[in-house]
Amino acid sequence: MLVVGTGDAFSTKLFGSCCVVEGSKGQVLVDCPDSIHRALQCASDQSGWKLSIPSLQDLIVTHLHGDHCNGLESIGFARWLLHRNHGTPLPRLHCWKPVANRLWERLAPAMDQGGKAVLKDYFEVHLLDPDREAHIAGISVRCRPTDHSVPTIALRFQHAGKVLAWSSDTPFDPDLIHWLEVGATLIVHETSPPPTHTPIEPLNALPESIRSRMRLIHMPDGFDPSTTTIPRLMQGEVITI
Numbered sequence: 001m002l003v004v005g006t007g008d009a010f011s012t013k014l015f016g017s018c019c020v021v022e023g024s025k026g027q028v029l030v031d032c033p034d035s036i037h038r039a040l041q042c043a044s045d046q047s048g049w050k051l052s053i054p055s056l057q058d059l060i061v062t063h064l065h066g067d068h069c070n071g072l073e074s075i076g077f078a079r080w081l082l083h084r085n086h087g088t089p090l091p092r093l094h095c096w097k098p099v100a101n102r103l104w105e106r107l108a109p110a111m112d113q114g115g116k117a118v119l120k121d122y123f124e125v126h127l128l129d130p131d132r133e134a135h136i137a138g139i140s141v142r143c144r145p146t147d148h149s150v151p152t153i154a155l156r157f158q159h160a161g162k163v164l165a166w167s168s169d170t171p172f173d174p175d176l177i178h179w180l181e182v183g184a185t186l187i188v189h190e191t192s193p194p195p196t197h198t199p200i201e202p203l204n205a206l207p208e209s210i211r212s213r214m215r216l217i218h219m220p221d222g223f224d225p226s227t228t229t230i231p232r233l234m235q236g237e238v239i240t241i
């Protein structure tokens with residue numbers, strides 16, 4: 001996994017929380033915040049990975065808050081042009097039904113080209129189903145709704161016996177923690193002010209057996225790392241699961 005952004009929606013220093021997960025058959029961008037082109041370039045420069053918009057074939061969007069999906073417009077246009085001019089396949093966009101149902105409502109005012117374009121001119125939408133395992137880039141992917149303020153999914157990526165768990169945006173939820181942590185190699189958990197996000201205190205109170213596998217993301221600019229022993233993810237960091 002390459003960590004691309006670790007900030008919250010209001011950060012003046014960090015990109016919005018997102019990462020690229022690499023499987024045996026390709027790479028998956030998990031969430032698509034503002035300035036996604038620059039975020040991917042910075043992560044490439046820091047890590048040595050060669051990320052590029054033309055080569056990203058799979059995107060997952062966990063929910064429709066702007067700090068997780070505002071980059072879809074620029075990726076969509078970039079790939080639409082490549083598709084039109086060079087025949088490059090459109091990217092697959094994986095999301096669950098409540099997001100898919102309103103995705104075009106979110107994008108159309110900027111992308112409908114006077115009523116001539118529709119969502120499938122930009123993205124090949126694939127539905128994630130909480131009751132089913134999906135297979136993306138050679139990785140088994142499961143999702144589960146979280147109790148965020150808009151429909152949102154947490155994720156588990158399983159590949160070669162290793163599991164990366166991704167809380168996405170969520171209030172503190174012991175049931176979600178359990179779903180994330182069972183068998184997980186690495187648990188990426190958000191922390192931001194409640195009530196729609198998870199403050200650091202309940203994460204600090206989790207058993208060591210869970211905290212030792214946990215890393216933090218989606219931190220406000222003023223987050224004080226001395227308030228916890230759970231390490232933060234760093235932009236540009238590569239973690240082999």
Ligand SMILES: [Zn+2]
Nearest residue numbers: 063065148169
């Ligand atoms: Zn959110």
